[in-house]
Amino acid sequence: MTGKLFTTDFSRNPNYYMNGNIKDHSQRNVVEDNFNEAIKYKLTQPTSESEVAEAVCQGLDVDVVLWRGTTAERVAHIEKNGSAGGIAPECDTKPPGEASVRTQIAFGSSLPEFTTNPNLGFSFRHWLVVVFINSQYLAKGSGSEGGWVCNASAPVTVIEKVDRTLGFPEPSFINAS
Structure with missing residues (x-):
């Protein structure tokens, strides 16, 4: 099953461009989309x-x-392979251990981390993926981010995905996981 795709567009907010430079469509000047x-x-x-x-x-x-x-x-790997980390899924995967969770909370990017908070902007200029995942694969991640971590092989089903790049190349950094 393929998740439904949404694509953001330029915001209609008058504060959309920094410095009011309407002609400059470079990524550096984009401050929001219509998500x-x-x-x-x-x-x-x-x-x-x-x-x-x-x-x-x-x-x-x-x-x-x-x-x-x-x-x-x-997102493409998660959807194709049906796992949180985009690798082969394993139904007998356990939740991450305490040490792995602490490392993820402290440094990020060591485990897939999802959120229960729809108000976080981690996907801006990247993609958002919405998944079904079974609670048996989860451990509590970042409290301030509504974070839940799992091992990369935890099975997921992609429900929806959102391209928030506005047609620009993605920056080399990502805010979370």
């Missing part, structure tokens, strides 16, 4: 933080919806 005004609420919303926490703490076998900002290449 919040046109796309965000059309997407499957993340499961609430409390529902995910309850499912994980009680060891329930429940599918939850989470969001992740990442690159186009990573």
